[in-house]
Amino acid sequence: MILVTGGLGMIGAHTAAALADLGQEVVVTGHRTTQLPSFLAGRVLVERLDTTDRDEFLALGRRYGIRDIVHLAGSIPGADSAGFFRAETSGLVNALDAAISWGVRRFAVASSISVYTGQDDRPWSEDLPLSTVPLPHPIAAFKKAVEPIALNAVQGKGVHPVILRIGSTWGPLMDPESPFNPIPPLVSALLRGEHPGPLYADDGSDFGYAPDIGRAIALLTTAGMLRHEVYNISNGHRYTHRDVADAITRAIPTAQVRLIDGRRDAHGRDGYLDITRLRRETGFRPTFDIHSAVAHYVGWRETNSR
Template sequence: MILVTGGLGMIGAHTARALADLGRRVVVTAHRRAEVPSFLAGRVAVEPLDVTDRDAFLALAARHDVGDIVHLAGGIPGADPVEFFRADTTGLLNALEVARARGVRRFAVASSLGVYAGRPETRWHEELPLPAADLPHPIVALKKAAEPLTTHGLQGSGVQPVVLRIGSVWGPLMDPESPFNHVPPYVGAALRGERPPPLHAGDGGDTCYAPDAGRAIALLMTARALPHTVYNVSSGRPFTNRDLADAVRAAVPGSRPGLLPGRSGPDGDDPCLDIARLTRDTGFEPAFDLAAAVADYVAWRAANPR
């Protein structure tokens, strides 16, 4: 059984679906969110769990005979960043303890493309040294800290750590007004018949549709062998806002997405994740380009609020 913590969140749910598509038995944990998306109904076991509850975590893993773990559960910072760090670090340490106690085969943990912040390159690959830089958000700080906590926490245990440096993921189940990715709000405005706020045509960078991100993680969990510990998870295909506007016009007839000329900053390209390692070691190729992703998302939103 593969355990996906945070398995009713956007990335977790799509990971669980991809694992089920590969014929794997999956149990997902739910804490704040209880609604099971239609594409998971009847396909996975769903268990309520607060990952900060060590004893409940251990009991759940024993009850389901868990043999692999994808740890994606995490919170959103509030007014007190220390409380956010405490809760998420406790959850991670409990997940690591469960992995060691169960002797699981593979333990994957969510990191972020934000750990590369400060690198001057526009294609970020896993061999780049991570700079000591001001990080853009407490979540990124937590993800960067989670990497060595995971690798050191599993040292000598026989459990293989897999660090998932996840790109800018969006798609079904994301908050339509999310402040973390501008694509759902942009599409949402078009669906409401409103003119989306104008974006600079040349801005862009990394993007990955959630079903592709989930499938990439599933392939990393089910590969017979992984020669590396760290993997970028994204589409490997940078986009621009010009591409986004074109996709929205095609998917939402009559929409009028506006664009501002050029870029909001210096000339050049915005960075994105290089996924050559992921493709080489798992065979992953994204199934969606931006136009196909927007069309699929528009169809999903026709029947779903988020």
Template sequence: MILVTGGLGMIGAHTARALLDLGQQVVVTSHRSTDVPSFLAGEATVERLDVTDREAFLALGQRYEITDIVHLAGSIPADDPVAYFRTDTTGLLNALDAARSWNVRRFAVASSIGVYTGRSENPWHEGLELPDAELPHLIVAFKKAVEPLTIHALQGSGVHPILLRIGSTWGPLMDPESPFNFVPPYVSALQRGEQPAPLRAGEGGDSCYAPDAGRAIALLTTAETLNHTIYNVSSGRPAMQSEFAEALQIETVPGGQLTPHLDISRLTADTGFIPQYEPSAAVAHYVAWRSKNPR
């Protein structure tokens, strides 16, 4: 059985769905949310868990025979950065403690495309040295710290760490007014009968639809063999705002710039992963989902 912490969040839920599609048994944990998405209902086992509670976390191993862990649980920073770092570091350490105690095969943990901030190359690949640069958000700062903490905590344990450098992911279950991606708020505006601002035809960069991200993580977790520890998780190509504008049937204006995207050659070579959703297909799927679901 595979444990997915944060398994009712956007990426976690789609990872759980992909694992189920691969024939795996899955237990997902959630701290606050009790709403199980329709695509998981009745198939994944759901456990309420505060990952900062070490005793409760380790107790899962007494109820389930867990073979692998995908640690995606995380909190949202408030006013106190130290409190945020303390909470998410405690959750990470408890998950690592569980991985060692249960002698799992693999421990996959969320990192971020943001760790490459400061590199000028395009695309970004896993062999690049991470620069000492000012990071755009507290979450990115924590994700960058996750990588050495995980590697050193599992050293000599027999547990294979997988660092998931996850790209700009959006899709079902994302906050419909998210400031991190323009598509959900644009769909919300269109549902309200409003006309959102035109998109910039020359603007583009990394973009990955959540079901694709979940499937990539599931393939990395279940692959018979892996040749690396660090994997980029995304679509592998830049997505242009003009593509989304065409799918949403809204106007574009000239201008914009192309920002770096993630190279997924390593992911594809080791798992055979190929994205299923181009921007037009992703928008069509997401609009259909939002017509029946609030987020």
């Protein structure tokens, strides 16, 4: 049995689906809801869990024979940054306690592309030294802190840690008005018949599609042997907003996506992830490019609110 905390969120649900596709038994957790998305119905078990409750977390091990943990649970910070860090750290430590107590084989945990902030090389590979520049958001700060905490906590405990440096991910189940990726809000506005603001044509990112990202995490979780502890998770390709606009107008022929030539920051450079390590050790190849991803997402949103 594989436990996916946060398994009802965007990345967690797609990870759970990919694990089920691989023939794995999966239990997912949700905090505020236990309602399964349609593509998980009948395929996984679901438990309500507040990851900050240590006793409740450890009790899962008495109900299930859990072999691996994928810890993806997280929250969005409000005005109380200290409270956000307290809750996220508590959930992480409880997940680590569970991994050690249950003697799991592998503990995979979400980090982020944001750990490379301040690094000038492109694309970003796992061997690059991480900068000490201030990070732009509490989530980015916490994800960077996750890495040494997780690696140190399981050292010598017989648990293989896997740090998942996840790129700019979007897709079904993402908040349709999310500030963290431009594509869902843009599609939402166009499907409502609105005229969203323009994008800078040459800005961009790796824009990994959630089903691909979930499959990459599933492959790392189930791999017989891994040579490393840190892996970039993305599609390994930089797409521009011009690419996004072209994909959207193909999927929604009536759409008009306005573009401004150039970049918001004329001297900036977009970071994206080198996934050579992931490809080499798991055989991962993205199923979706930006055009097929946008077409799939538009079809999903026509019958789903997020």
